[in-house]
Amino acid sequence: MRDMILPALERSRADYTDIRVERRWRTVVAYEGPELDTLSTSTEVGGIVRCLVGGGWGVAVFNSLDRLPERVQDAERIARLAAAEVEEPITLAAVAPVQDEVRVELARDPRQVPLQEKQSLIEAYNKILLGHSDKIVTTQTYYNDTFSEVWFANSEGALILEERPDVQLLFGPTAREGDNVQNPYESTGGAAGFDVALGHEALAEKAARRAVELLQARPAKGGVYTVVLDNQLTGVFIHEAFGHLCEADFLAKNPEMRDILRLGRVFGPPALNVLDEGYVAKSRGNYKYDDEGTPRRQAYLIRNGVLEGFLHSRETAGRMGMVPTGNARAISYRFEPIVRMRNTYVGQGNVPFEEMIRDIDYGIYACGAVGGNTALEQFTFSADHAYEIVDGQVGGMLRDVVLAGNIFETLRNIEAIGDDMQVINSAGGCGKGGQMGLPVTDGGPHLRIRDVTVGGRAQ
Numbered sequence: 001m002r003d004m005i006l007p008a009l010e011r012s013r014a015d016y017t018d019i020r021v022e023r024r025w026r027t028v029v030a031y032e033g034p035e036l037d038t039l040s041t042s043t044e045v046g047g048i049v050r051c052l053v054g055g056g057w058g059v060a061v062f063n064s065l066d067r068l069p070e071r072v073q074d075a076e077r078i079a080r081l082a083a084a085e086v087e088e089p090i091t092l093a094a095v096a097p098v099q100d101e102v103r104v105e106l107a108r109d110p111r112q113v114p115l116q117e118k119q120s121l122i123e124a125y126n127k128i129l130l131g132h133s134d135k136i137v138t139t140q141t142y143y144n145d146t147f148s149e150v151w152f153a154n155s156e157g158a159l160i161l162e163e164r165p166d167v168q169l170l171f172g173p174t175a176r177e178g179d180n181v182q183n184p185y186e187s188t189g190g191a192a193g194f195d196v197a198l199g200h201e202a203l204a205e206k207a208a209r210r211a212v213e214l215l216q217a218r219p220a221k222g223g224v225y226t227v228v229l230d231n232q233l234t235g236v237f238i239h240e241a242f243g244h245l246c247e248a249d250f251l252a253k254n255p256e257m258r259d260i261l262r263l264g265r266v267f268g269p270p271a272l273n274v275l276d277e278g279y280v281a282k283s284r285g286n287y288k289y290d291d292e293g294t295p296r297r298q299a300y301l302i303r304n305g306v307l308e309g310f311l312h313s314r315e316t317a318g319r320m321g322m323v324p325t326g327n328a329r330a331i332s333y334r335f336e337p338i339v340r341m342r343n344t345y346v347g348q349g350n351v352p353f354e355e356m357i358r359d360i361d362y363g364i365y366a367c368g369a370v371g372g373n374t375a376l377e378q379f380t381f382s383a384d385h386a387y388e389i390v391d392g393q394v395g396g397m398l399r400d401v402v403l404a405g406n407i408f409e410t411l412r413n414i415e416a417i418g419d420d421m422q423v424i425n426s427a428g429g430c431g432k433g434g435q436m437g438l439p440v441t442d443g444g445p446h447l448r449i450r451d452v453t454v455g456g457r458a459q
Contacts, residue, residue: 005153008068014051014076018154021047022333025111025147031126033138046333051075055089056082093317095294097157102288104163106193110145113194125204129173132208140172158293167196168427171204175211182214184384187427190282217397226363227452231422235442236369239344241379241407246301247339248316265307268411273347274302280343280423284439291337292328299325331435346444349417356416356448363389380404402455418445
């Protein structure tokens with residue numbers, strides 16, 4: 001591959017050029033109810049060239065390596081046209097060029113596992129869901145593995161080969177009783193081999209059991225409560241409601257938010273830390289280099305309650321006079337890298353869960369997340385399920401729990417941070433800029449937050 005990429009780079013007369021080539025192997029197995037819905041394997045190869053001329057980008061995407069030098073010339077020609085129209089010339093923050101090969105060692109490489117074995121595993125999980133209760137009327141059981149071999153080279157001397165495995169597993173039972181329909185889910189995954197998909201019978205049983213239990217759960221009563229978030233909801237909350245605000249390409253387009261998000265401003269209690277980093281063991285947001293060849297590093301967004309930094313590509317770092325954080329990522333070779341999160345989480349606190357709820361007369365323990373919306377600083381999240389907290393004890397199950405509020409007020413209202421931090425490897429991924437399903441993880445400890453608006457049903 002290097003013998004094709006390097007000569008093509010040498011043909012460029014742009015101010016800067018990079019080439020990213022990806023070879024990807026993929027398998028999908030999906031059941032809907034008792035029927036096999038998808039069973040597929042695929043392999044694809046493609047790449048993208050970016051040229052920067054006079055502060056303007058030119059991009060060319062390709063599926064064949066045969067005419068790579070011509071694709072470089074295409075990107076260069078487009079960049080020269082763009083330079084004539086650019087109002088704010090693009091500059092790239094400096095990154096020392098790296099030459100490296102990043103190989104992974106897998107207990108079981110998914111490319112070597114027979115398709116029949118994968119299907120048999122997912123079929124067995126699906127039967128657990130269907131067999132739990134006659135109230136389970138259908139299911140969605142999904143498995144996906146990908147193995148990507150990514151080459152990156154640029155005109156500054158970088159040349160990197162990185163292997164990136166990813167496995168996803170999702171259990172989605174649907175329970176029904178009359179017109180009451182409940183469809184929670186459980187999922188897992190990892191930047192690992194096929195072995196990460198094994199041994200999840202208990203997780204499938206848990207998903208099915210909760211679907212049936214939710215049929216009997218009481219709808220939450222709307223109001224303002226002290227709320228405790230579980231590890232998963234903590235992660236989704238901090239990723240969606242705060243992490244996206246700290247992506248520097250978002251800030252570049254939102255002067256109002258830049259005025260609010262001033263470095264050094266207090267946004268939470270002294271115990272609050274929010275981090276984004278490129279490596280948490282076996283996590284789906286892992287990689288050693290981003291898609292611009294920038295090495296991963298830990299980035300604090302909030303440290304000790306104070307806003308410390310943002311997430312950057314080379315372009316946003318150049319615009320803002322900052323240091324690239326290794327957050328330029330693309331969902332595939334078909335897209336340019338944009339600023340994306342990796343493994344984002346709230347740091348460890350020191351409050352045990354039992355102590356966190358001990359003095360709550362009546363509150364809500366919200367668990368998991370099934371969806372949400374954010375609009376600048378306003379957020380709305382639907383918990384997968386929840387429980388009452390009554391006189392310091394976890395009580396009965398609740399459903400239809402929707403949390404809403406202002407992210408900055410909510411951060412200031414954090415009263416306790418748990419001592420049980422977890423990073424959650426769920427299936428699915430992050431969507432932004434038309435690039436959907438990017439592998440990420442999020443998480444944190446339990447959080448106790450006062451004065452949270454909870455929407456529910458009238459009772």
